[in-house]
Amino acid sequence: MTKDQIFEFFRRLAEDNPEPETELEYGNNFQLVVAVALSAQATDVGVNKATRALFERVKTPQQMIELGEDGLKDYIKTIGLFNSKAKNVIELSRMLVDEFGGEVPSDRDALTRLPGVGRKTANVVMNCAFGHETFAVDTHVFRVGNRTGLASGKTPEAVEAKLEKRVPQPFRRHAHHWLILHGRYTCKARTPECWRCPVVDLCSFRKKVLEPPR
Numbered sequence: 001m002t003k004d005q006i007f008e009f010f011r012r013l014a015e016d017n018p019e020p021e022t023e024l025e026y027g028n029n030f031q032l033v034v035a036v037a038l039s040a041q042a043t044d045v046g047v048n049k050a051t052r053a054l055f056e057r058v059k060t061p062q063q064m065i066e067l068g069e070d071g072l073k074d075y076i077k078t079i080g081l082f083n084s085k086a087k088n089v090i091e092l093s094r095m096l097v098d099e100f101g102g103e104v105p106s107d108r109d110a111l112t113r114l115p116g117v118g119r120k121t122a123n124v125v126m127n128c129a130f131g132h133e134t135f136a137v138d139t140h141v142f143r144v145g146n147r148t149g150l151a152s153g154k155t156p157e158a159v160e161a162k163l164e165k166r167v168p169q170p171f172r173r174h175a176h177h178w179l180i181l182h183g184r185y186t187c188k189a190r191t192p193e194c195w196r197c198p199v200v201d202l203c204s205f206r207k208k209v210l211e212p213p214r
Helices: 001-016 029-038 046-059 063-074 082-100 119-129 139-148 154-165 175-185
Strands: none
Touching: 001 175, 029 063, 029 119, 046 063, 046 139, 046 175, 063 082, 119 154, 119 175, 139 154, 139 175
């Protein structure tokens, strides 16, 4: 895509949804970290179902430590990889209490020191909790970036670097949310719904599906 096409791409997505937000449910920054960590290889819908009751009881790292690993597993056992995720959440809660006074740090280096928090999770937290202009590349963003020609790359890191370089203001703050939602609901993996896509004319995907399957 050219610079003008990229600007128009995001202008249209912004027009459809001016204030996009994560679909994960949370009440504070700690709960956000936990929700994003649990969402790896799981759907936001599935995570929300598991965390609604959990977050009613647990609102701080100290409360999570007191709940314990086995207690946490009872809440999140419907989520994939729940055993390792429970261990990580308890360990990251301990680190937040011991090293950060129970507060979630705002910089990437500190966040990625937390067990179970990789670069993508850190980017989501930095963006949603602190308003940083970060680009969290999940499967949806990776697919949309490559498929449309917006930001092609063989790895999530490569796509992130392209987005960092190419996304203009005033769209940088919300860009990754628009891309996630676009990939989740329109530019789907198996059958992209190009027939109702607001940016179909800007997209370089060669196998566009311009009519709904019968």
